[in-house]
Amino acid sequence: MENRLKELRAVSGWSQAHLADRLGVSRQTVNALEKGRYDPSLPLAFRLARVFSTTIEELFTPDDDDLGETDGSVTSPV
Amino acid sequence: MLYIDGMMDPTEAQAGRTGRGPRLSAEDKRQRNSYLREFLPAIVTFWILLAIVLNLVDETTPGARLWVLLPVLPMIGVAIALYRATQRSDEYGRIVMLECMALGFGVSMIAAMAVGFLGMIDVAWTYGGWLVFGAGMTTWGLALVVRNLD
Numbered sequence: 001m002e003n004r005l006k007e008l009r010a011v012s013g014w015s016q017a018h019l020a021d022r023l024g025v026s027r028q029t030v031n032a033l034e035k036g037r038y039d040p041s042l043p044l045a046f047r048l049a050r051v052f053s054t055t056i057e058e059l060f061t062p063d064d065d066d067l068g069e070t071d072g073s074v075t076s077p078v
Numbered sequence: 079m080l081y082i083d084g085m086m087d088p089t090e091a092q093a094g095r096t097g098r099g100p101r102l103s104a105e106d107k108r109q110r111n112s113y114l115r116e117f118l119p120a121i122v123t124f125w126i127l128l129a130i131v132l133n134l135v136d137e138t139t140p141g142a143r144l145w146v147l148l149p150v151l152p153m154i155g156v157a158i159a160l161y162r163a164t165q166r167s168d169e170y171g172r173i174v175m176l177e178c179m180a181l182g183f184g185v186s187m188i189a190a191m192a193v194g195f196l197g198m199i200d201v202a203w204t205y206g207g208w209l210v211f212g213a214g215m216t217t218w219g220l221a222l223v224v225r226n227l228d
Binding site for chain 2: 016017018020021024025026027028029030032033038040041044
C-alpha cells in the first residue's frame, strides 16, 4: 500500500518524532509507515487521517494486490 | 531560525531527514524508561547472584543443587519485564518484537534438537543447555538490532 505520509509530514514541517508524539506511537512506527514497510491498523489509519485533517482514502492508495483484483473492479460478495 | 519543539527545517522535512527535533518520540521514551525500570534491577540481581554462585558454590557445598539455581530467580523478573515491554509496545513494535522472538525461538529449538540428537549417540555436552540458551538469545538480539537499524 502506498501512502502520502512523508509528503504531508514535510508540508507540516514535522519531524518523525513529532508526528509519532501526535499519534501516540514510536518514531520507528512512523518510519516504517512512511517507507511502506508496514500498513497501519484501521484505528491508527483513522488517527493519521485526523492528524493531517484528511481522509484515509487521501492518505493511502491500495496496490492491486491489496484489492485482490487486477482490473480494479469490485465483485459482489454474494 | 527558531523552530517550535518537534518541528524541523522545512528543507530537512522535505528530504525526510529527522536531524532536527527530538530523535525519540515521547512514546519511545516512556516505553524505554518503563522497560529499563523493570529490567535493570532484575538483571543486576542476576549478575550479583551469578558471581556469588560461581565463587562460593561447588559440588561440596551443602544444598549445592538449590544454590546453583539461585540466579534463575531474577530471570523471572527479566521475563516479566520483556512480557510487559511487549504489551506496552505499539502495534508495529509488537510485530517487530514477536518476529524477532520467533526467530530466536526457532534457532533455540533447532539447537535443542541438535543437542538432543547428539545425546542419542552418547555425545553428552555438560553445557548443552547454555548452547541452546546462547543460540536463541543471540539470534533474538541480533534480529532486534537489524530490525531497529532504521
